[in-house]
Amino acid sequence: xxxxxxxxxxxxxxxxxxxxxxxxxxxxxxxxxxxxxxxxxxxxxxxxxxxxxxxxxxxxxxxxxxxxxxxxxxxxxxxxxxxxxxxxxxxxxxxxxxxxxxxxxxxxxxxxxxxxxxxxxxxxxxxxxxxxxxxxxxxxxxxxxxxxxxxxxxxxxxxxxxxxxxxxxxxxxxxxxxxxxxxxxxxxxxxxxxxxxxxxxxxxxxxxxxxxxxxxxxxxxxxxxxxxxxxxxxxxxxxxxxxxxxxxxxxxxxxxxxxxxx
Numbered sequence: 300x301x302x303x304x305x306x307x308x309x310x311x312x313x314x315x316x317x318x319x320x321x322x323x324x325x326x327x328x329x330x331x332x333x334x335x336x337x338x339x340x341x342x343x344x345x346x347x348x349x350x351x352x353x354x355x356x357x358x359x360x361x362x363x364x365x366x367x368x369x370x371x372x373x374x375x376x377x378x379x380x381x382x383x384x385x386x387x388x389x390x391x392x393x394x395x396x397x398x399x400x401x402x403x404x405x406x407x408x409x410x411x412x413x414x415x416x417x418x419x420x421x422x423x424x425x426x427x428x429x430x431x432x433x434x435x436x437x438x439x440x441x442x443x444x445x446x447x448x449x450x451x452x453x454x455x456x457x458x459x460x461x462x463x464x465x466x467x468x469x470x471x472x473x474x475x476x477x478x479x480x481x482x483x484x485x486x487x488x489x490x491x492x493x494x495x496x497x498x499x500x501x502x503x504x505x506x507x508x509x510x511x512x513x514x515x516x517x518x519x520x521x522x523x524x525x526x527x528x529x530x531x532x533x534x535x536x537x538x539x540x541x542x543x544x545x546x547x548x549x550x551x552x553x554x555x556x557x558x559x560x561x
Contacts, residue, residue: 303552309555310524311348313555318494335496336365337497383463389463420450426469426504435451469502473507493519
């Protein structure tokens with residue numbers, strides 16, 4: 300189910316009431332349901348609303364989180380397959396910039412703009428599931444080749460530090476499920492229904508992560524606004540709304556066009 304809903308039309312209510320419906324009317328155990336959104340604030344609000352609709356034991360085990368928190372939980376449970384050890388670190392933007400600056404200074408003097416360009420380029424590659432070897436083979440000029448070579452060194456250093464960066468929280472689980480049948484089936488068995496808020500803001504790797512998790516069962520509700528994508532600068536692909544209909548020919552689309560907020 301795809302719900303196209305404009306501002307103030309009740310997008311969050313669609314998700315929270317659907318969760319309550321799945322648990323109370325469809326007898327789906329809460330621990331088999333995962334709802335994801337983009338910000339901690341939105342996830343908190345969703346949890347509060349659901350707790351008013353579904354009381355006590357019925358809600359036990361329900362997952363409502365950001366995409367990145369979901370990815371983090373998957374990584375924690377699949378450390379061995381991902382080549383990480385317990386107690387791994389998560390590099391924030393500043394940590395990533397510092398590491399990249401160190402790697403780039405080995406070659407030549409670089410300014411902050413160079414570091415930012417390469418940091419943003421690597422982030423875009425990771426969001427688009429482009430690994431260093433592919434980035435190197437596709438490099439169109441010296442600047443891109445330098446960025447691709449730095450990307451390879453950067454990833455190697457992250458692993459040496461037993462660390463991941465923010466983009467890896469989505470990339471690593473997506474690649475794991477794409478390439479490892481056993482891990483994918485194990486997680487598909489855990490998750491029987493997925494709900495995604497603000498779907499127009501998903502990027503390539505988030506789109507594929509959802510697709511790999513819902514599998515052939517294809518039981519999901521996504522809510523999005525085709526007029527409003529705020530994360531285009533971070534690789535969001537509003538065209539993922541249209542891609543859904545191609546990937547799931549039996550997709551049902553419902554439009555909510557009344558703005559109750561105004």
